[in-house]
Amino acid sequence: MPHVVVIGGGFAGLSATETLAKEGFRVTLIDRHPYNTFQPLLYQVATGGLNAGDVTYSLRYFSARYRNVNFRRTTAIGLDHEKREVLCDDGVNIAYDYLIIANGITTNHFGIPGAAEYSVSMYTRAEALRVRDMIFGGIETIAGMSEEHTGGFTIVVVGGGATGVEIAGQLAELKSHAVPVVWPELNPALMHVVLVEMGPALLAPFDDKLRRYTLRELVKRGVDVRLKTAISEVHADRVDFKGGQTMQADLVIWAAGVSGYPLLRDWGLPIGRAGRIEVNSDLSSINDDRVFAVGDASVIVDNPLPQLAQPALQTGKHAAQQITRIHLGQPTVPFEYYNKGTMATIGRADAVVQMPNGLKLTGLFAWLGWIALHIMFLLGSRNRIQTLINLAVRYSGLGRSGVIVGDVAETPRLKAIKQK
Structure with a gap:
């Protein structure tokens, strides 16, 4: 059987690997981390709702489930199209008959001065833990000061998409539920959560009714929402x-946008909007029919897809099926996206759900559906059980504070003050 190399152990990469393995292909899965990260729940890690281990899953264990799959922990740094080899940073090149690129995305700062230096993102496990430590480090700092000697603790969330809304809502809940219990000496009013969105509404892909509902609920929770507001520069201690x-x-x-990894521009592949690999309707690269790109790393030129988990899962499976068709001497077929709906959580017992049949849900039932769906898609029984327990403790009140704390880290503003 042909050898297929899959770069990236996210939703798309694992979907492709599983499909190929079941068809009998020899597969090498490459990722720079030894684990898969369930990105939709990273904001819960960042706010102390879940442990990092609850949303990560061993790629070695995943690969070991299939006798024809091998996992390599390495970073792909380039391609040799003539030799059909993946160049890796450990100096070992991996030959392939077919290649699937599913290495995801990274933060897009849109060239705004200071954004890369003085803001933090949450697209990896390490980034989520860093955000968590800074949040609790900032609270610890003002808790040790008298009110007249502190200007408070202000967190600015940039971007009004699902990620921005979810982290802002969770921070507001942290302020109202955890701070009074864990830091009784601290006035919760000293903690400020600001959500900045350049457009006229939050959750742009959603129906207008759901967007207005989300805005009302965030404001009700104490979030300072600023629409039609663009950031011109980020400093260590302020935003302009x-x-x-x-x-x-x-x-x-920073939750304002994503783009493909810059290193892809040196791989001899067609790069399109937001640094993503341009692919044909069957998900093959425009300039190399042995290379497929799926998930957030790719963009179908004639039919761009939303950068969500469902398109990633479906494109990964479809690319694997096309390799099977090629191997059997059959023509490839275009990808067709099946929209299963979108959802975003706002906070405790509150979410919005929009289904393709027109059904729209808000409040408790939408939130319960959000929890059930996310737990179902987690990899590993242990992760599902542990996540269910931690979320139940957090939202039932059994754990009172409901936060998982770690180390404390200095915020950019505190570092700037110490350097003066």
Whole structure:
């Protein structure tokens, strides 16, 4: 059987690997981490709701389930199209008959000065833990000061998409539920959560009714939502807005956009919008029919897809099926996306759900559906059980504070103050 190399152990990569393995192909799965990360729940890690281990799963264990799959922990740094080899940073090249690129995305700072240096993101396990430590480090700092000697603790979340809404809502809940219990000496009013969105509404892909509902619920929870507000520069201790306004910021969480990894531009592949690999309707690269790109790393030129888990899972499976068709001497077929709906959580007992048949849900039932779906898609029985327990403790009140703490880290503003 042909040898297929899959770069990336995310939703798309694992979907492709599993499909290929079942068809009998020899597969080598490459990832720079030894684990898969369930990104939709990283904001829960960042706010102390879940342990990092609850949302990660061993790629070696995943690969060991299939006798024809091998896992290599290495970083792909380039391609040799003539020799059909993946170049790796450990100096060992991996030959392939077919290649599937599923290495995901990274943060897009849109060239805004200071954004890369002074903001943090949550697209990896390490980043989520770093955000968590800075959040609790910032709270610890103001808890040790008298009110007259602190300007408070301000967290600015940039981006009004699902990630921005979910982290802002969870931070507001942290302020109202955890701070009074864990830091009784601290006035919760000293903690400020600001959500900044350049567009006229939150959750742009959703129905207007759901967008208005989300805005009302966040404001009700104490989030300072600023629509039609663009950031011009990020500093260690503040953010500047277009129009001349400025705001003190202890921590800036960047959830404003994503792009493909810059190193892909040197791989001899067609790069399109937001640094993503341009592919044909069957998900093969425009300039190499032995190379497929799936998930967030790719963009179908004639039919761009949303960068969500479902398109990643479906494109990974479809690319694997096309390799099977090629191997059997059959023509490939175009990818067709099946929309299973979208959802976003706002906070405790509150979420929005939009189904393709027009059904729209808000509140408790939408939130319960959100929890059930995310637990179902987690890899590993242990992770599902542990996540269910931790979320139940957090939202039932049994654990009172409901937060998992780690180390404390200095925020960019505190570092700047110490350097003066």
